[in-house]
Amino acid sequence: MAHPQKWLIAYNSVSASLWSIVLFNTLFLGTLIGQPYLFEKTNFVTTIIQTCALVEVFNALFGIVRASFFTTLMQVYSRLLVVWGIWQFLPESPANSHWSYITVSIAWSLSEIIKYSFHTTTLKGETPDWLVWLRYSAFLVLYPLGVSSEMIIMYLSLDVGKAVSEYYYYFIWANLVIYIPALVHLYTHLLRQRKKALGKLKAKGEKKDEKKNE
Template identity: 40%
Template sequence: MPPKPQAQTRPKPAASTLNTTYLLAYNFFSALLWLSVLGRVAVIGSAQGATSGKVYEGTERFARLTQSLAGLEVLHSLLGVVRAPLLTTLMQVASRFLLVWGIAYHFPQTTRYSPAYSSMLVAWSVTEVIRYSYFVFALSGFGVPRLWTWLRYNTFLVLYPVGVASETWLIYKAIPQAEKLDQKFGWVLYGALASYVPGFYMLFTHMLSQRRKIMRSKNV
């Protein structure tokens, strides 16, 4: 599922300069990587079209490796480096890994020409650029600009449904190919699709609640 801007809280105060420096570097580097993903999708998509297969060819490996870096966030949560809940972080990373490794990488024949692949990457990358840069501002000590707070707690209203719709479509289209390998793989993907129904409701309503709190407290 696409990242939920409100589900993760601001990183807790760093215990050391080294900890702060590491988190600043991680978030800054991650923001740059996702900005690069967004740029590639925008440039290739506008020139070649979202269904030409060129977006997939030009972004799949880079996007997969960029998303794989987010696996560190499970470790961050486990070790208490940030206050993000371990379970929700693990679920978020696992769902992303399913898309980049289980679907896009293993079933290019159903992903390459689908516009859902481009829309998924746009939803992910815009959200991640905002999220990671928000943490950079917060950790830097200079404060988060009001615009960035507004973006972080409002863009999910559009990006989250777009991302979920794109992800579920890509999973659905991959099922016939997965069943050719083993019927069990098809059932696994059906199970993944089923999990999006309660997952979307719980996460989206939680984000709406968090948005109300932030908008009221920050008067954004």
């Protein structure tokens, strides 16, 4: 295997590019053809790109990165539940032609472009202050938008899931219930990270000002 840092730089750079494709598809095709054609044309590509995030679970599990394994697992699992558990397993779900497909694609893609760009520049040692701020502030809007869209998608899929299997119906419901405490846990975790990161950014700015005034 290549040097871990080189591997991580490559992974994050490619991931940012792939999510840029998702964002472009959503905005361009969404405007051009709208739903339900947007889902038909883009869902499988988005599913494959999102599935690549399993690499992050592996990295967290084996300590290749410092991210929390449990937090990473929760984030990846919730998205895989949508892309595989709904989009691929329940292609007839009304959720797939709903506006929530557009909002979840926008929220995910913007979040991931920011995250992977941040990680790439951090590994290279050249992260601009504006990207640090964006990394720890954009989630304030994008995270609730993404999670609420995911929940809408699952809720709208309940009847179709029940038609497939009674067990699958209750499986979706169970995940909807779990979303509430998981949302609180992940959001407060991100808020703690934000306070710490922006505190360092503020201190950095103050040091720069002191040097200018010397």
